[in-house]
Amino acid sequence: MEFKEVTGGVCAAKGFQAAGVHCGFRANPNKKDLALIVADVRCTAAGMYTSNKVKGAPITVDKAHLTDGHAQAILVNSGNANTCAANGIDLANECCRLAAGALGLKEEDILPSSTGVIGQPMTIDPFAKGIPEAAAQLAGGEAGSTAAAQAIMTTDTYPKQYALQFTLGGKTCTLGAIGKGSGMIAPNLATLLTFYTTDAAISAEMLDKAIHQVVPATYNQLSVDLDTSTNDTLLILANGLAGNEPVTAEGEDYDNFVAALTAIAEHMAALHASDGEGASHLITCQVSHAKDKATARAIAKSVVCSNLFKAAVFGRDANWGRILCAIGYTQGDFSVDRCCVWLESAAGSVYVCENAAYHPYSEEEASKVLAEHDILVRVDMGDGEAEGKAWGCDLTYDYVKINGDYRS
Amino acid sequence: MEFKEVTGGVCAAKGFQAAGVHCGFRANPNKKDLALIVADVRCTAAGMYTSNKVKGAPITVDKAHLTDGHAQAILVNSGNANTCAANGIDLANECCRLAAGALGLKEEDILPSSTGVIGQPMTIDPFAKGIPEAAAQLAGGEAGSTAAAQAIMTTDTYPKQYALQFTLGGKTCTLGAIGKGSGMIAPNLATLLTFYTTDAAISAEMLDKAIHQVVPATYNQLSVDLDTSTNDTLLILANGLAGNEPVTAEGEDYDNFVAALTAIAEHMAALHASDGEGASHLITCQVSHAKDKATARAIAKSVVCSNLFKAAVFGRDANWGRILCAIGYTQGDFSVDRCCVWLESAAGSVYVCENAAYHPYSEEEASKVLAEHDILVRVDMGDGEAEGKAWGCDLTYDYVKINGDYRS
Numbered sequence: 001m002e003f004k005e006v007t008g009g010v011c012a013a014k015g016f017q018a019a020g021v022h023c024g025f026r027a028n029p030n031k032k033d034l035a036l037i038v039a040d041v042r043c044t045a046a047g048m049y050t051s052n053k054v055k056g057a058p059i060t061v062d063k064a065h066l067t068d069g070h071a072q073a074i075l076v077n078s079g080n081a082n083t084c085a086a087n088g089i090d091l092a093n094e095c096c097r098l099a100a101g102a103l104g105l106k107e108e109d110i111l112p113s114s115t116g117v118i119g120q121p122m123t124i125d126p127f128a129k130g131i132p133e134a135a136a137q138l139a140g141g142e143a144g145s146t147a148a149a150q151a152i153m154t155t156d157t158y159p160k161q162y163a164l165q166f167t168l169g170g171k172t173c174t175l176g177a178i179g180k181g182s183g184m185i186a187p188n189l190a191t192l193l194t195f196y197t198t199d200a201a202i203s204a205e206m207l208d209k210a211i212h213q214v215v216p217a218t219y220n221q222l223s224v225d226l227d228t229s230t231n232d233t234l235l236i237l238a239n240g241l242a243g244n245e246p247v248t249a250e251g252e253d254y255d256n257f258v259a260a261l262t263a264i265a266e267h268m269a270a271l272h273a274s275d276g277e278g279a280s281h282l283i284t285c286q287v288s289h290a291k292d293k294a295t296a297r298a299i300a301k302s303v304v305c306s307n308l309f310k311a312a313v314f315g316r317d318a319n320w321g322r323i324l325c326a327i328g329y330t331q332g333d334f335s336v337d338r339c340c341v342w343l344e345s346a347a348g349s350v351y352v353c354e355n356a357a358y359h360p361y362s363e364e365e366a367s368k369v370l371a372e373h374d375i376l377v378r379v380d381m382g383d384g385e386a387e388g389k390a391w392g393c394d395l396t397y398d399y400v401k402i403n404g405d406y407r408s
Numbered sequence: 409m410e411f412k413e414v415t416g417g418v419c420a421a422k423g424f425q426a427a428g429v430h431c432g433f434r435a436n437p438n439k440k441d442l443a444l445i446v447a448d449v450r451c452t453a454a455g456m457y458t459s460n461k462v463k464g465a466p467i468t469v470d471k472a473h474l475t476d477g478h479a480q481a482i483l484v485n486s487g488n489a490n491t492c493a494a495n496g497i498d499l500a501n502e503c504c505r506l507a508a509g510a511l512g513l514k515e516e517d518i519l520p521s522s523t524g525v526i527g528q529p530m531t532i533d534p535f536a537k538g539i540p541e542a543a544a545q546l547a548g549g550e551a552g553s554t555a556a557a558q559a560i561m562t563t564d565t566y567p568k569q570y571a572l573q574f575t576l577g578g579k580t581c582t583l584g585a586i587g588k589g590s591g592m593i594a595p596n597l598a599t600l601l602t603f604y605t606t607d608a609a610i611s612a613e614m615l616d617k618a619i620h621q622v623v624p625a626t627y628n629q630l631s632v633d634l635d636t637s638t639n640d641t642l643l644i645l646a647n648g649l650a651g652n653e654p655v656t657a658e659g660e661d662y663d664n665f666v667a668a669l670t671a672i673a674e675h676m677a678a679l680h681a682s683d684g685e686g687a688s689h690l691i692t693c694q695v696s697h698a699k700d701k702a703t704a705r706a707i708a709k710s711v712v713c714s715n716l717f718k719a720a721v722f723g724r725d726a727n728w729g730r731i732l733c734a735i736g737y738t739q740g741d742f743s744v745d746r747c748c749v750w751l752e753s754a755a756g757s758v759y760v761c762e763n764a765a766y767h768p769y770s771e772e773e774a775s776k777v778l779a780e781h782d783i784l785v786r787v788d789m790g791d792g793e794a795e796g797k798a799w800g801c802d803l804t805y806d807y808v809k810i811n812g813d814y815r816s
Contacts, residue, residue: 053744054736054764084732086765118729119766183716225715226634227730228737307633307715308591308811315812321526322635324492328462329636336461356462357494358527397805403716404723 001166001259009145009161012176013199015040015241018144019137020151023130025079025116032151034130037074037178037195038103038138043237045071046208047111048215050232056081057088058112059233061096065108069204072109074195074235075099075131076152078180080122082114083230088122095127102135113233115154115180115193149178152193155402156182160271166260168253171244173200175260179268183224183277183403192219194234194268200257201240202247210258211236218265221297221390223305224276225399266389273304273391274374278398281313281370285377287388291334296381296388302330303377304392313375314394318343318366320352323377338382345372355382409574409667417553417569420584421607423448423649426552427545428559431538433487433524440559442538445482445586445603446511446546451645453479453519454616456623458640464489465496466520467641469504473516477612480517482603482643483507483539484560486588488530490522491638496530503535510543521641523562523588523601557586560601563810564590568679574668576661579652581608583668587676591632591685591811600627602642602676608665609648610655618666619644626673629705629798631713632684633807674797681712681799682782686806689721689778693785695796699742704789704796710738711785712800721783722802726751726774728760731785746790753780763790 006012018037025033047066049059065071075095082088096110103110138144149159163176181192202210211234219234240246247253274282285303290296303309306326312319323341341353343366350366351359369375414420426445433441455474457467473479483503490496504518511518546552557567571584589600610618619642627642648654655661682690693711698704711717714734720727731749749761751774758774759767777783 052733052736053738053742054732081729084729084761084765117727118733119761120729121766227714227716227733230729230733230736306635307807308635311808311811314808317813319525321489321492321528321638324462325460325526325635325638328460328638330461334461353492353527357492358529395808395811397808399715400719400722400803400805400808403719403803405725 001256003164003166003260003263006163006165006174008141008163009149009176010037010178010195010197011140011145012163013174013197015199015239016197017138017140018148019134019139020147021130021133021137023133024126025077032147033077033079034134035076035148035151036134036138037148037197039072039237039239041239042070042072042109043239044069044202044204044207045235045237046204046211048211048234050229052228052230054083054230056083056114056231057085058082058092058114060089061092062111062233065111070109071111071237072105073099073103074111074113076113076193078152078154079116080114080120081116081118081231082122084119085122091122091124094124098127098131102131111235113193115152115231118230145178152178152180154180155277156180157275160268162264162267164260164264166256168200168244168247168256171242173198173242173244175200175264177264177268179272181272182275192229192232192272196236198238199242200238200247201242201244202238202257206247206254207236207238210261213258214261214265218262218269221301222269222273223301223392224273226305269391273393276393277402278396279393280396281394282374283313283377283392283394285379285390287379287381289384290381290386290388291384293386293388295332295334296386297390298332299327299330299379300388300390302326304390307395310392310395313370314396316367316370318350318352318363318370324353324356327379335383340380340382342378343369344376344378345369345374347372409664411572411574411668411671414571414573414582416549416571417557417584418445418586418603418605419548419553420571421582421605423607423647424605425546425548426556427542427547428555429538429541429545431541432534433485440555441485441487442542443484443556443559444542444546445556445605447480447645447647449647450478450480450517451647452477452610452612452615453643453645454612454619456619456642458637460636460638462491462638464491464522464639465493466490466500466522468497469500470519470641473519478517479519479645480513481507481511482519482521484521484601486560486562487524488522488528489524489526489639490530492527493530499530499532502532506535506539510539519643521601523560523639526638553586560586560588562588563685564588565683568676570672570675572668572672574664576608576652576655576664579650581606581650581652583608583672585672585676587680589680590683600637600640600680604644606646607650608646608655609650609652610646610665614655614662615644615646618669621666622669622673626670626677629709630677630681631709631800632681634713677799681801684801685810686804687801688804689802690782691721691785691800691802693787693798695787695789697792698789698794698796699792701794701796703740703742704794705798706740707735707738707787708796708798710734712798715803718800718803721778722804724775724778726758726760726771726778732761732764735787743791748788748790750786751777752784752786753777753782755780
């Protein structure tokens with residue numbers, strides 16, 4: 001399967017427009033805080049949500065609006081999570097009514113989403129102001145997608161978007177995404193906020209199957225701080241405008257769609273980790289020869305989640321004992337005796353641990369490897385054939401700074 | 409059951425002496441790095457160890473030496489964890505032989521323990537130098553206990569010891585402890601390094617039962633950074649010199665012993681959390697009216713483990729949404745709908761969340777509460793009758809600093 005990287009993020013696929021405006025959820029007038037993604041035609045759609053028992057109010061509304069497997073627009077605000085608010089569901093429904101009115105769509109075809117501070121009072125006023133403005137500014141291509149990607153950012157330092165082209169049944173299809181999230185990131189059965197659009201024709205049932213297949217291997221293997229958010233949401237819209245024979249069952253087309261979705265989700269997961277709050281390094285852990293897939297993924301995630309190893313990477317200290325420690329406390333019944341570890345980056349590869357014991361290496365060389373932004377921890381468990389990957393970032397002074405005064 | 413706090417830590421009970429010396433595991437000659445705790449007579453003994461699959465070599469030797477339920481001395485080094493070293497078990501056995509020789513005891517009655525950097529080369533030389541010196545400096549009371557408590561410290565900023573007196577069958581008994589640990593602290597089925605001594609007469613079987621009863625509610629509810637160490641060990645020696653009727657079965661005496669052990673373990677857990685790496689606040693979370701004990705403990709631990717809430721406490725920011733978030737992602741099937749939360753300290757009590765939604769409060773008052781060192785998060789789940797407690801600390805710049813260059 002060949003993919004071609006294209007620009008335009010969530011507007012890369014035919015028949016999608018987006019916008020981002022400032023409407024007052026945030027105090028700073030230069031920070032956009034309302035995004036709108038709209039399809040030209042009604043789409044098949046699917047969603048996945050946080051496993052947190054405290055859930056943002058929009059999630060309840062999304063689930064209700066997706067019972068028929070269709071939707072046409074996504075409305076997202078940042079600056080307030082609409083979580084733990086007594087009037088949260090009413091507000092989430094009301095903003096859908098406003099968007100439906102502005103766009104000439106059915107209320108049930110609008111999918112709301114919110115991110116920001118949990119438990120803060122919220123009113124409909126910013127929605128009432130912002131929705132007509134966003135509807136008036138809808139644009140296709142890079143401009144529309146970037147504006148929307150900016151409007152959903154919280155502590156993110158840059159907008160996140162990505163898109164690929166591929167073929168299904170001889171037709172060129174495009175799948176693109178925007179996402180936000182750099183703190184309270186430990187998706188668990190779901191993800192942070194991320195929105196996918198495609199012009200591929202694919203049934204709601206197969207869309208749902210595809211995201212449930214891809215998310216466990218990608219977004220669920222991503223952690224910035226182990227804090228699973230209350231608002232994590234992934235939504236995907238497919239408008240069918242590519243004209244391919246609709247994907248309605250498993251088979252080659254479905255596999256190709258899943259491959260494209262996986263490629264984008266892996267890329268986005270790395271973007272989120274790389275922009276983790278305060279991060280100065282992207283840490284990818286790649287585990288091979290593990291007992292089974294679940295173990296491989298759990299080990300990789302354990303390594304990128306270790307506060308101690310994250311702090312060591314910040315300090316460019318090849319303290320590999322902390323990697324072994326994190327592998328060792330991974331849940332599950334497996335052997336660590338043949339575990340080997342390499343620290344790698346564009347600056348080289350250093351073999352630090354052989355069969356769970358010290359392997360002679362140069363600390364100087366290791367420091368050079370750790371001076372790069374993108375660090376790969378390669379782990380060979382020598383215990384089977386399964387592979388797994390996880391993404392995280394280092395733990396820095398700035399993480400503490402950002403989260404010591406997030407609300408101020 | 410009445411307890412009387414007494415001085416002397418691990419030497420508070422009759423018939424125990426201790427020492428701490430510098431012998432070269434650490435470069436700094438002013439940092440003690442070898443501790444010895446010796447009983448006048450052979451003791452019943454028990455131990456609990458890390459659940460990490462990567463284990464310090466001394467743990468293997470402790471298990472072997474405790475198969476007969478007896479021991480007479482504990483030998484501990486800091487500065488090197490003796491973990492992931494090919495010759496680790498040989499070294500752990502050899503240091504027991506040296507200690508047995510210096511003390512005129514059986515090798516099988518020595519319990520070794522190590523803490524420090526994982527995976528660093530290690531030799532017997534510092535042991536050979538330090539053991540005779542420590543044996544020559546054995547002392548009772550405060551002096552001996554403090555020297556040993558200092559010698560087991562790694563990043564701890566102060567030695568940790570505590571002791572209580574109580575009566576069993578009319579006889580005054582004493583139980584005391586020393587402990588180390590302020591990073592890589594998330595005991596799980598075991599604990600950090602901590603050593604208990606008592607003059608109570610109690611069988612090895614009941615000692616083992618007592619520690620397995622107390623640790624899950626105390627040390628296992630403690631986390632500094634979620635990193636479960638490879639060397640966590642709790643050892644307890646009982647020499648019987650108090651002259652009480654030996655505790656050999658469940659009953660009033662056993663319950664009293666467990667109560668004293670619990671009181672000390674709670675106190676020590678709070679000391680470890682309070683001295684967590686870089687910590688400026690002790691965070692205790694007390695959960696009431698939870699569905700069951702496991703849920704109460706899991707919720708309390710989830711709150712004190714949240715990096716985001718820990719950073720908010722550092723910033724004195726009453727960001728209670730992060731508490732709800734952490735409660736919400738706690739594993740298990742329970743309801744959050746009636747959850748109420750108070751932030752408390754010596755400066756007052758602020759009611760921040762009622763039935764999982766915002767409860768009006770003064771941010772100024774909350775800041776005052778959070779300016780104190782000891783913070784209590786009181787959570788009422790309104791969902792049952794069970795209680796649980798957990799201990800943690802805030803996440804600060806200094807945590808990152810300490811762990812960015814731990815080895816240098």
